[in-house]
Amino acid sequence: MDDATRALIADAVNHQLQSTVTVLSSLLAVEDAIGYVPPEAVEAVAARMDATINDVWAVATFYPNFRFEPPTAHRIEVCWGPSCHVMGATAVIAAAQDALGLSGEGDTPDGKATLRYNTCLGACAHAPVMAIDHHLAGRITPDSARAKIAGALTAAAAH
Numbered sequence: 180m181d182d183a184t185r186a187l188i189a190d191a192v193n194h195q196l197q198s199t200v201t202v203l204s205s206l207l208a209v210e211d212a213i214g215y216v217p218p219e220a221v222e223a224v225a226a227r228m229d230a231t232i233n234d235v236w237a238v239a240t241f242y243p244n245f246r247f248e249p250p251t252a253h254r255i256e257v258c259w260g261p262s263c264h265v266m267g268a269t270a271v272i273a274a275a276q277d278a279l280g281l282s283g284e285g286d287t288p289d290g291k292a293t294l295r296y297n298t299c300l301g302a303c304a305h306a307p308v309m310a311i312d313h314h315l316a317g318r319i320t321p322d323s324a325r326a327k328i329a330g331a332l333t334a335a336a337a338h
C-alpha cells in the first residue's frame with residue numbers, strides 16, 4: 180500500500196465530523212475514501228476505537244456491502260426493489276448478468292466491473308432503474324441495460 184492511500188485511511192478514520200464515532204462509521208468513512216476496506220484500515224479503525232482487530236473484522240464482514248479488495252473500474256447497480264420488480268427488473272438483471280458474463284452479483288473476472296443489486300435507488304417513479312458509476316438511468320429495458328453496460332466497458336477500454 181502506498182503512502183497516499185495510508186494517509187487517506189488515517190484521515191478518514193481520524194477526522195470524522197459526526198459527534199458519534201463508531202467502528203461502523205469509521206469503516207464507512209474508509210470505504211467512502213478509498214472504495215474498499217484493506218487490512219491496514221481495519222488496524223487503523225481498531226486503534227482509533229480501542230477495539231481488537233477481530234472485533235473490527237466482525238463488524239466489517241457482517242455487512243455485505245463492504246469490499247475488501249480494490250474496486251473495479253465500473254460499478255453497475257440494478258434495482259430490484261418493489262417498484263422496479265413490478266416494472267421488469269428481473270429481465271434487466273438477467274440482461275446485466277449476461278452483458279457482464281456473471282451469474283449473480285460480484286466482480287467480472289477481468290476486474291473491469293462490479294454488479295450489485297440494490298433494494299431502492301431512490302427513483303422509483305422511473306422504474307426499472309439502474310446506475311452505472313452512480314449515474315442513474317430509468318425506464319431501463321434489457322436491451323438498454325446491455326447497451327449502457329457495453330458503453331461503460333468500451334469507455335473503460337478507451338482510457
Ligand code: FES
Nearest residue numbers: 258260263300303
Ligand atoms: S424500487 Fe427501484 S428505484 Fe426504488
